[in-house]
Every structure is written in C-alpha cells, then in structure tokens.
Amino acid sequence: MxxxxxxxxxxxxxxxxxxxxxxxxxxxxxxxxxxxxxxxxxxxxxxxxxxxxxxxxxxxxxxxxxPVPSCPGWSPLVLEVDDVQAAREELAAAGFEVAFEPVGLGPLSIFMAADPDGYLIEIFAGEMVIDNLPTDQKIPHPVPHIHAAK
CATH class of the missing domain: 3.10.180.10 (2,3-Dihydroxybiphenyl 1,2-Dioxygenase, domain 1)
Incomplete structure (x- = not known):
C-alpha cells in the first residue's frame, strides 16, 4: 500500500x-x-x-x-507543454536536435528532442486520455539516428 x-x-x-x-x-x-x-x-x-x-x-x-547508456534500452524524459510547435521552435532556435517533428496522435501532439548526450525528451501537448488514443496509428521511430555509433 x-x-x-x-x-x-x-x-x-x-x-x-x-x-x-x-x-x-x-x-x-x-x-x-x-x-x-x-x-x-x-x-x-x-x-x-x-x-x-x-x-x-x-x-x-x-x-x-x-557509462552513458545507449541502445537497446532507451528511456525518454517526458514533458507536457501547452504548445508543441512553440516548444519545438524554441529548442531548434537554441541549437538543439529535434529527433522527430511534431506528429498528431489522437488528441495529442508529440515530438522528440535530444539532450547533449542523446537522451530523448518526449514533449507533448493535449489531453492524455488513454481511451482517446488511436492504438493502430503508427508514428516514426525516433531512436536509430540518435543512438548510432559516433
């Protein structure tokens, strides 16, 4: 308990x-x-x-x-914002990598960025109501290019 x-x-x-x-x-x-x-x-x-x-x-x-972890396990930090597009523009303007552009997922809009070590940061806006999310919708997987050998 x-x-x-x-x-x-x-x-x-x-x-x-x-x-x-x-x-x-x-x-x-x-x-x-x-x-x-x-x-x-x-x-x-x-x-x-x-x-x-x-x-x-x-x-x-x-x-x-x-050691700084890398694939196969990845654990993005998750941040909720009011405006995904504004957050994306702010990160890009500051010179940080946008791992994939904003996409719609039912009532949510999501994109991912990377911190200086390549950790993914999932940034979303919208109402997180699991029942409203389309489980059959496919979105691009952001990880491969971030965790490629340097």
Whole structure:
C-alpha cells in the first residue's frame, strides 16, 4: 500500500559532461541547481535540478565509472507543454536536435528532442486520455539516428 500511495520524485540521467548538461536543462527547461552531492568510492557527482515549484526534477549524474547508456534500452524524459510547435521552435532556435517533428496522435501532439548526450525528451501537448488514443496509428521511430555509433 505504501508504494501505491508513493509519488515519483524525478529521474536520474547519467551525463558525459556535467556543465554542458546543466546548461541544457537550465537553459531549455528553466530548471535550477538546488543541491550537489559529491560521493567517493566511486567518485560520482549528482546535481539535483528543479523548477521554481519543485514539481519537475531531474538529477544529473556524472562519473568516469558510469557509462552513458545507449541502445537497446532507451528511456525518454517526458514533458507536457501547452504548445508543441512553440516548444519545438524554441529548442531548434537554441541549437538543439529535434529527433522527430511534431506528429498528431489522437488528441495529442508529440515530438522528440535530444539532450547533449542523446537522451530523448518526449514533449507533448493535449489531453492524455488513454481511451482517446488511436492504438493502430503508427508514428516514426525516433531512436536509430540518435543512438548510432559516433
């Protein structure tokens, strides 16, 4: 029963360049650093980022011993916005990769962008009502070009 009443706190993302990722999440999403933890044995730095309400959180993790994950498993961050097209234009204008252009999925409009390490960020607008989503609609899969060998 405790787990069913729990609340998701946020997510942790392993990043290759802490400063570059801080600039991305602060600049694009308006998150600010609220705490920094430096662990030893192994050396790992975690930076907690939040919005002004504390409702949106991302914890960036950086260490020489933590590899940045890649395929086959991918876990996009998901962000709800009021206007998908405006969000897409803002990201592109800031020089960040749009993984795939906005598409309609029933009552939703969705696109994906990539952070500096290639983590996908799914950005959607519209009412998330599962019963209204067309389960037979196919949309382009965004991952292959983002996670291709560099």
């Amino acid at each position: 405790y787990l069913m009443n729990g609340r998701f706190y946020g997510c942790k993302v392993v990043v290759s360049d802490l400063d570059r990722s801080l600039a991305f999440y602060a600049g694009v999403f308006g998150l600010r650093e609220v705490a920094r933890f430096n662990f030893t044995d192994p050396d790992i730095t975690e930076v907690l980022l939040e919005d002004e309400t504390g409702g949106r959180r991302v914890i960036l993790m950086n260490s020489e011993v933590l």
